Amino acid sequence: MRVRRVAAAGTAIAAMLGMLTAGTAAATGPAQQGVMATYQGRQIDLAQGRQGADVCSQDAPGAVTCYDLPPEAKLGTEPGTRGTLDDCPYTYACLWAHAGAEGRRLQFHDPGTTDLGDWDFRDQATGAYNNRAIYGFELIDVRSFQPDRHLFVGVGQYVNLSKQSYPGPGSNWNDRVDKVHL
Numbered sequence: 001m002r003v004r005r006v007a008a009a010g011t012a013i014a015a016m017l018g019m020l021t022a023g024t025a026a027a028t029g030p031a032q033q034g035v036m037a038t039y040q041g042r043q044i045d046l047a048q049g050r051q052g053a054d055v056c057s058q059d060a061p062g063a064v065t066c067y068d069l070p071p072e073a074k075l076g077t078e079p080g081t082r083g084t085l086d087d088c089p090y091t092y093a094c095l096w097a098h099a100g101a102e103g104r105r106l107q108f109h110d111p112g113t114t115d116l117g118d119w120d121f122r123d124q125a126t127g128a129y130n131n132r133a134i135y136g137f138e139l140i141d142v143r144s145f146q147p148d149r150h151l152f153v154g155v156g157q158y159v160n161l162s163k164q165s166y167p168g169p170g171s172n173w174n175d176r177v178d179k180v181h182l
């Protein structure tokens with residue numbers, strides 16, 4: 001719509017003014033949002049924190065639900081307890097904050113690239129499990145002025161990232177993942 005109006009104005013100056021106006025509107029708009037999720041009957045912006053949610057699940061394009069596990073199922077989401085890989089639903093790619101299916105979990109169903117900063121989970125993953133029916137997924141460490149690093153997780157594979165070597169003396173992939181690509 002805006003493009004058509006600018007074209008009708010017919011001058012480069014008008015086009016520039018239009019761009020400037022759009023830029024000003026963007027700069028004065030609300031703070032950039034992360035992923036919006038449904039949690040306890042309301043919408044939360046995950047980039048502002050998960051507000052205590054045990055699990056956040058991307059179940060369909062644009063559909064993210066966070067929830068708390070019932071007390072008897074808390075095992076795995078509290079520090080020092082253990083869940084199992086079966087906590088990751090079939091057809092999902094899962095990330096945990098700690099190794100051994102322990103800690104808070106994110107799970108992704110649909111293809112796409114997810115910036116974990118939008119999920120309050122950047123540089124936090126330690127466990128990754130691929131319970132998808134087919135296709136692997138990639139974990140990505142974003143680096144400034146250097147190529148990003150990628151780690152592939154095959155179907156049925158569990159990776160303890162703290163035991164996954166990363167280039168550099170004594171380095172590993174723990175707490176490095178910035179993006180997930182399905």
Ligand SMILES: [Ca+2]
Nearest residue numbers: 141176177178
């Ligand atoms: Ca990183």
